[in-house]
Amino acid sequence: MTECDLTSADSIIEFAKKLKYQTLRQACGEEIEKHGYRGKGNFGQILEKFYFGYEPNSESEPDFKEAGIELKSSPLKILKNGEFRSKERLVLNIINYLEVHKEDFETSSFWKKNAHLLLVFYLHESDQDLLDYIIKLVDHWHYPKEDLKIIKQDWEYINQKIKDGKAHELSEGDTFYLGACTKGSTALKSFRNQPFNEKQAKQRAYSLKQGYVNHIIANIAQEETAVYGKIIERPEILDKVLSIEEVVILKFHPFYGKSAEQIEQELGLNINQKTKSYFANLTNAILGLELGQRIEEFEKADIQVKTIRLKENSLPKEDISFPTFEYQKLIETDWEDSDFKNLLESKFFFVFYQFEGDNLILRKVRFWNMPHSDILEAKKVWKKMVKTVLNGEIVKAITDNGVRKTYFPKKTENRISHVRPHARNAADTFDLPIADKLTGLTKYTKHCFWLNASYVKNEIYLQ
DNA sequence: GCATGATCATGC
DNA sequence: GCATGATCATGC
Numbered sequence: 001m002t003e004c005d006l007t008s009a010d011s012i013i014e015f016a017k018k019l020k021y022q023t024l025r026q027a028c029g030e031e032i033e034k035h036g037y038r039g040k041g042n043f044g045q046i047l048e049k050f051y052f053g054y055e056p057n058s059e060s061e062p063d064f065k066e067a068g069i070e071l072k073s074s075p076l077k078i079l080k081n082g083e084f085r086s087k088e089r090l091v092l093n094i095i096n097y098l099e100v101h102k103e104d105f106e107t108s109s110f111w112k113k114n115a116h117l118l119l120v121f122y123l124h125e126s127d128q129d130l131l132d133y134i135i136k137l138v139d140h141w142h143y144p145k146e147d148l149k150i151i152k153q154d155w156e157y158i159n160q161k162i163k164d165g166k167a168h169e170l171s172e173g174d175t176f177y178l179g180a181c182t183k184g185s186t187a188l189k190s191f192r193n194q195p196f197n198e199k200q201a202k203q204r205a206y207s208l209k210q211g212y213v214n215h216i217i218a219n220i221a222q223e224e225t226a227v228y229g230k231i232i233e234r235p236e237i238l239d240k241v242l243s244i245e246e247v248v249i250l251k252f253h254p255f256y257g258k259s260a261e262q263i264e265q266e267l268g269l270n271i272n273q274k275t276k277s278y279f280a281n282l283t284n285a286i287l288g289l290e291l292g293q294r295i296e297e298f299e300k301a302d303i304q305v306k307t308i309r310l311k312e313n314s315l316p317k318e319d320i321s322f323p324t325f326e327y328q329k330l331i332e333t334d335w336e337d338s339d340f341k342n343l344l345e346s347k348f349f350f351v352f353y354q355f356e357g358d359n360l361i362l363r364k365v366r367f368w369n370m371p372h373s374d375i376l377e378a379k380k381v382w383k384k385m386v387k388t389v390l391n392g393e394i395v396k397a398i399t400d401n402g403v404r405k406t407y408f409p410k411k412t413e414n415r416i417s418h419v420r421p422h423a424r425n426a427a428d429t430f431d432l433p434i435a436d437k438l439t440g441l442t443k444y445t446k447h448c449f450w451l452n453a454s455y456v457k458n459e460i461y462l463q
Numbered sequence: 464g465c466a467t468g469a470t471c472a473t474g475c
Numbered sequence: 476g477c478a479t480g481a482t483c484a485t486g487c
């Protein structure tokens with residue numbers, strides 16, 4: 001018996017908040033036993049069935065139909081400083097390619113279902129039964145109006161791509177807060193027909209980006225420690241023809257062709273050129289932020305900001321590095337769930353400076369995400385890397401001066417990406433799941449995937 | 464001059 | 476102690 005009026009939003013929210021600091025076992029243990037629970041189902045299903053006492057609804061209506069509330073549960077991780085972060089993106093309803101192209105945002109299946117969310121965040125512990133996860137945060141969520149404008153633009157971008165017969169080329173990096181993420185990852189059956197192209201498209205769902213969920217969490221937990229600044233102070237600007245991309249690019253335009261030093265002067269800044277965050281500070285200042293503020297819109301959209309210094313021939317001075325990978329994790333994770341794919345599917349913001357002698361001149365900025373066909377090409381690098389580790393064939397040879405030649409994917413083998421060391425020194429290692437056949441090594445220098453400088457020049461800077 | 468492997472510097 | 480951006484060394 002629920003002590004909750006399932007037709008009243010207030011009643012539902014109030015009842016849900018009683019879950020705080022409890023586990024599912026504590027909150028609905030008896031109910032679960034009565035129904036002969038066998039460990040099947042996910043956190044959300046158990047919550048619906050055994051706490052709220054209803055069977056999951058049809059796909060097109062919100063879970064609590066009369067109250068217009070959609071229930072979502074999602075895992076948290078905890079940082080060293082004790083703050084909560086979302087463990088992943090928040091997956092919403094599946095995109096029905098055959099229907100959505102007929103919809104408008106305001107009457108869309110997405111908006112009907114997800115306008116008002118009830119969120120239950122629990123602390124995920126990999127060694128625990130999900131019945132024992134502790135629920136940390138519970139609250140409902142209405143999108144602030146400035147967020148909603150961006151979400152609507154995102155929704156429309158996704159819809160346009162479907163109308164253009166490009167559902168199979170959708171990518172999370174296409175959009176800002178609302179993404180189109182893959183769902184039903186591994187199975188071949190997760191392919192769907194699309195209305196304007198014979199090619200089948202991977203099944204995808206609307207999702208809130210991990211960064212956006214982090215902001216929801218910070219809001220609910222009311223423990224915002226960082227100082228944020230907004231690029232778009234008056235959301236009305238997005239009612240004009242302007243997208244957030246256009247707003248940002250317009251802010252940079254006046255500084256094209258100027259040196260970093262000139263820009264500093266014109267903005268009346270006094271920042272230390274030696275500091276590591278020099279270019280980040282410059283970028284923030286151009287966007288109108290105070291020193292030390294973090295860019296709210298970029299964080300919500302999981303945008304990777306990369307400042308590139310081009311040589312006089314327009315080739316980036318360096319390849320672009322990504323975080324190091326653990327060999328063990330690499331081989332036990334599918335491509336669909338891999339960190340590398342996740343990275344390549346995110347949105348990037350490139351700021352290009354070019355050397356003129358010792359001066360760095362701002363050339364241009366660009367929002368970018370990797371085209372679908374290139375992601376498939378970069379996947380080959382990942383695949384080869386996995387195979388190399390699985391085979392235990394790491395070191396090809398050792399030169400006279402002790403330098404190791406490896407079997408890792410090289411820059412010359414792939415247009416887009418390669419693998420190179422990224423470590424403190426040779427002793428800075430991760431474990432190898434399979435010992436190297438030649439040397440017997442069971443640990444190896446930390447490596448990461450890199451974007452080739454030539455790719456950045458040809459496919460991002462010159463485009 | 465570039466590809467590849469190795470390492471450094473800084474900031475949290 | 477570690478992540479990240481940056482740079483160095485060697486050999487072809």
